[in-house]
Amino acid sequence: MNKAEATMTGSVITISDADFETQVLQSDAPLVLAYFWASWCGPCRLVAPSVEWAAHEYSDRLKVVKIEVKPNLQSVAHCKVEGLPALRLFRQGEILDSFEGAFTRQKLVEFVENHF
Numbered sequence: 420m421n422k423a424e425a426t427m428t429g430s431v432i433t434i435s436d437a438d439f440e441t442q443v444l445q446s447d448a449p450l451v452l453a454y455f456w457a458s459w460c461g462p463c464r465l466v467a468p469s470v471e472w473a474a475h476e477y478s479d480r481l482k483v484v485k486i487e488v489k490p491n492l493q494s495v496a497h498c499k500v501e502g503l504p505a506l507r508l509f510r511q512g513e514i515l516d517s518f519e520g521a522f523t524r525q526k527l528v529e530f531v532e533n534h535f
Contacts, residue, residue, distance in 0.1 A: 430474040431483045436493040439486070443494075444512040448482035450534060453498065455505040457488050462521035463504045469524040473531060480535060508534060 431454070434442045443451050454470045456463035474483035488495050488503065498507045502519035508531065509515065515534055522530070 430478055431471055431485050434484045434486055436491045438484075439491070439494045439497070442482075442484055443509055446482055446509070446512075449480045449510070450515075450531070451482045451484065451509040452531065453494075453507040453509065454483065454485045455488050455495065455498070455500045455503060455507070456485060457503055460503045466504050466522055466527075469522070469527050472524060473527055477531060481531060506530065510534070 432442060443453055452470075452473065456467070470483060470485070473481065486494050488500065498505070498514065498517070500507075500519070504519070504521065506516075506518045506522075506527075507514050508517070516530065518526075518530055
């Protein structure tokens with residue numbers, strides 16, 4: 420999938436390796452939250468509504484992208500993802516913070532708001 424094929428899911432942008440550089444590393448957004456997931460991952464399904472909520476709630480200062488791990492191994496390697504679900508928070512192309520494992524909405528709020 421290329422940049423033109425990136426699809427919107429609510430306000431979360433689904434991207435691939437081909438889109439990672441432009442959508443994450445070169446983004447003009449103040450912060451970019453990259454959410455790594457897999458279809459077989461139960462905890463990923465549990466936290467997905469919170470990720471969608473964050474994309475809507477912080478839309479003025481946070482861009483949220485969603486990356487499926489199996490077909491996007493370059494992005495996974497770049498971000499050193501070892502467990503799922505995984506979050507990487509970027510500012511100007513650099514990783515500010517990371518988290519792996521299931522999380523509550525409150526944990527996600529704390530994770531993001533610590534960097535505003």
